[in-house]
Amino acid sequence: MSDIKTKKRKTWKNPLAVWGAKGGNYEVATPEWKNPHQIWKDTKAFKVPTNKVGRFHYEYKSSNHGEKIWNRLRWWPTRRTILWTKGVYNRKSLKPEKIRKDKRPIFWFFSLLFLAIVPFILPDGYKNSLLTAGGIFGIYASINLCWTLVIGTAGIFSLATYAIVGLSAFLTTWLSINLGLPWWMLPMIGMIVGLAFGIIIALPALRLDGFYYGLLTLGLNELCRVFITTSHAFGAASGGLYGADTFINENWAPMTQTLVQYYSGFALLIAALFLFRFVDGKRLGRILKLAPEKKEAFAEASGVNYKRARVTVFLISSIALGFIGGFYAAYYRGSAFDIFSFHTVIMGLAMITIGGIGRADGAVAGTLIIVIIDRVLVELGPYRYIIIGFLMMFIILFLKNGLFGIRKQFRDWRDKKKGEARSSRLERGGEMLPEQATETDNKDEIYRRRYDKMQREFLKTLICDEVIEEHKQKPLGQHSEALERICYYFRRGAMNDKYVVKCEVPFKKYKIMALSGVRGRSPRLVEDKIYETVEAAYHGLFLRRIQDLMEA
Amino acid sequence: MNDIIFLIINGITVASIYGLIAVAVSITWSALGLLNLSYGFIFSFAGYGAWLAERHLYGEPIFVMFMGIAAGIIGGVMVCLLVFIPVHDKPNFTIRGMIGTLAISLIGGQVLLQNFGPKAKLLPEFFGYGKIKILDVTLTADKIGIICSSIIMLAIVVRWMKSSRRGLEIRAMMMNPHAASIVGIGVRKTGIYVMAVTGAMTGLSAVLLSQTYYLSPFSGLTPMIKGVSIALMGGLGSVRGAVIAAIILGFNEALTTKFLGGRYVLMTQFALIIIVLIIRPRGIAGILDKAREA
Structure with a gap:
């Protein structure tokens, strides 16, 4: 309907004119x-950018056996x-x-199956160093899982995790040397140490929040380091305290050890994973998911005692960390002062941030990456710390929440791009958007x-001055093809808001009304204009409809 | 009595150095919302800058000191460009910024270790070896120099923040970063100023501390942790609080050394900090003025 003036004109002859159609x-x-x-x-033609409609194109759906869709195995x-x-x-x-709603258990x-059988498929040349690194990975991954419980689930930004482990390891080693405790006692004693230390450092956690506590x-970590390294009881001179009882018999073959x-x-890693699952995924975790940072007031108003839940999670993970400390002592026959150093804290933070804070898979995968760089690529020397530093920088600069946050970040980005693309090609005209289309049944x-x-797009191209003039001359009767198509469309419209002519005084006063479309609800008057003849009212109604069509 | 005064002066000397870092941590946190844990690296970086200047350029103490401050400024701006500017408008900024500064201190420490080796370096005595005796107490020149130069530095910074246009911008950012950016204060530009000023303070503390102790790639860690503790006790974001906390902790250090022994300094210090924080979760500044919410 762009340029009426340049449109080619044609003449239409009324086919009924031969028989002298009166008044036409x-x-x-x-x-x-x-x-x-x-x-x-x-509309049907193939245009190059085809936009996909709907969601989950690529979700794998396995076929079902039989007709039932609800039959499934249970633990x-x-x-x-x-x-x-x-x-x-x-x-x-x-x-x-069938759709697998959660594929994580499969991964x-x-x-874990791979980790369980990996000793049997490693080449002999690397077996020893890789398996040693694997043991370290297990311990560090368990520590980081407990740490994830504290930072992610409980939302307490504690950096004293390695201090608890180290303190427990040193105390149990000291007890083992001086009292001759057997190795299986060490993790038990460690749990008590962890609980005691956990209670002490949980006190300020109740008052302080976020980074103040961090x-x-x-x-406190530095305090432990200085206290242990300067104390005579813990062997200030030797760089660590060694000599605890161990479960690894020195008489065994080296490969057996x-x-x-x-x-x-x-096994420690599996135990830590179970602990994570049963704290994060059960009652305590559910409670704390209701009370994320800055939403505590809401949780409190909902009747959730989130402080108690936080401290409980903190104490549980402190006990677990104490256990790991005792295990560490029994594993290495003691502990080095390194465990309290700032470097260890940075490495631990690198492990949990690379994977993604607050996720079990993130903690384990991040630990794996850092342990591989730190313990397997030893030939690189100090460069491996520079690599780890650059990895951390890359993660914080480009990723919202570590490697395991990529999926969500990518989806957010894709949805944003989709929305932008959609708004750029938005010419709806009453047509459904892809979202609506997938939602409607x-x-x-x-x-x-x-x-x-x-x-409507087509009819818009037909409307021009000639057609309106033709209708004005003769609202009823035989019309040219263009006008006829337009009138058919208008007459076929839905009943709600359909315009009708109301006769107030026959042959004198006519008005235009709109039907409600609902039985029992009266029509409404759309304008006060009074038409003298019914033909003028018909034409006024036609003009209104044309206006609606052009505006829609 | 004399040795108590001697220890108190010792404590104040150390506290004035750590106080500089504490004020730096405080200003960075309150103006930028960045928990900068790379001050340890900036400290070592500035110390090595001063050491290089002393070795290769000119050995005049005042020149070396200014070169140390200049190196501190460079280190601070570097951290700002690498971490603050790219991440400051992204989600989870606080934790990402903190980890970014940790990554910088990891990389930077290793690079310094590669270039200068693990052997400790010593800076010259800036203030000579003179002594003054006041009321039976001997004050050495370096102690007076350290206390005076850190007070001068602090006074300059506070004066600059109170009276200059840039200082006004920084104070506006401290009060309300959103409102500051709405009225046209550039967050990135202010970030560079803040990091330059705090870097200068760290640089000064580096040269002051390295002349009495020593300089090594990781020698900045302890001052940083002490500075962070002081800032925490004073209340993150408050200069007055940090100064008060530095003085209290300096006294504590002196008294603990005298009556319990040097091993227990950190213990009493943290007991003190925890008590203060349990009473006032926002530190001493919780009484004085409003500290920034995380």
Whole structure:
């Protein structure tokens, strides 16, 4: 409807004129004939940027056996299913299908299976060093899982994790040397040490929040370091305290010792994972998920005693860290002062940030990466710390929450880009957006609206001065093709807000009204203008409809 | 009595050095919201800058001192450009910024270790070896020099922040960063000023401390942790609080050394800090003025 003036004009002759149709238009000007199929062809035509409609194109759906979609295996004796599976009927083919709603257990299973069998598939040349690194990985991953419980689940930004482990390791070693405790007692004693130290440092955690507490615990770490290294009881001169009882018999073959080390570290990792699962995923974790930082007031108003839950999680993980400290002492026959150093804290933070803070998979994967760089690539010398530093810089500069946050970050970014692209090509005209289209169940409605939109687009091209003039001359009766198409469309419209002519005084006063479309609800008056004749009222109504069409 | 005064002067000397770092940590936190844990690296960086200037350029003490301050400024601006400017408008800024500064201190420490080796370096005595005796107490020149120069530095910084246009911008950022950016104060530009000023303070504390102790790639860690503790006790974001806390902790150090022994300094110090923080979770400044919410 852009340029009416340049439109080619044509003359339309009324076919009824031969028989002398009374009062009709015999010959009127009309626009050039346009093919009404063209817009359908244009809409259907292949245009290069095709935009996908809907979500989860690539989600794998496994086929179902049989007709039932709800039959599934459970962990005996609980009601817990082995994998979180949802049964759906395919909307197109109506076949039953299964969707795995949570695929993480599959990845965990295969990763842990790999770790369990890795000693048997390693080449002999690297076996010893890699398995030693594997044992260290197990211990550090368990420490970091407990730390993740403190930082992520409890939301207490504590940097004294390694201090608890170190303190427990030193005290248990000292007790083992002086009282001759057997190795299996050390983790038990360590738990008591961890609990005691946990209670002491949990006190300020109740009052301080966030980074104030982090800085305080950084200082406490330094305090432990200075206290232990200057104390005579803990062997100030030798760089550490050694001589605790151990579960690794020195008379065994070296490979057996390494294997025992590796598998004990692995067992510790499994135990820490279970602890994480049962704290983070159960009641305490659920409570704390309601009370994230800065939303505490809401949680409190909902009746959640989040402080108690936080301290409980903190104490549980302190006990676990004490256990790990005792295990550490029994594992290495003692401990070095290094465990209290600032360097260890940085390394630990690197481990949990590279994977992503607050996630079990992040803690384990980050530990794996750092242990590989730190303990396996030893030939690199000090450069490995520079590599770790650059890795940390890369992660904090470009990732919102570590490697395991990439998925969410990528999806957010993709949705943002999709939204931008959508708004750039937004010419709706009543057509459904892809989002609406996937949400609506009546798919006919999508096509009805699409067809309606195409038809209106086409009719807009027909409207010009000639057509309006023709209608003004003769609102009823035989019309040219262009006007006829327009009138048919208007007459076929839905009942709500459909314009009608109201006769106030026959042959004198007519007004235009709009129907409500609802039975029992009266029509409303749309304008006060009074038309003298019914023909003028018809034309006024036609003009209103044309205006609505052009504006929509 | 004399040795108590002697220890108190010792404590104040050390506290004035750590106080500089504490004020630096405080200003950075309150103006930028950045928990800068790379002051240890900036400290060593400035110390090595001064050492290089002394070795290769000119050995005049005052020149060496200014070169140390200049190196501190460079270190601070470097941290600002690498961490603050790229991350300051991203989600989880506080924790990402803190980890970024830790990464810089990790990389920087290793680079210094590669270039200068683990052997400790010593800076010359800036203030000579003179002594003054006041009321039976002998004051050595370096102690007076350290106390005076840190007070002068602090006074200049406070004066600059109170009276200059840039200082006004920084104070506006401390009060309300959002409002400051709305009224046209550039966050990045202010970040560079703040980091330059705090870097200068760290640089001064580096040269002052390295002449009495020594300089090594990781010698900045202890001063940084002490500075952070002082800033914490004083209340992050408050210069007055940090100064008061530095003085209290200096006294504590002197008294503990006298009556309990040097091994227990850190213990009493942290007991003190924890008590203060349990009473006032926002530190001493919780009484004085409003500290920044995290």
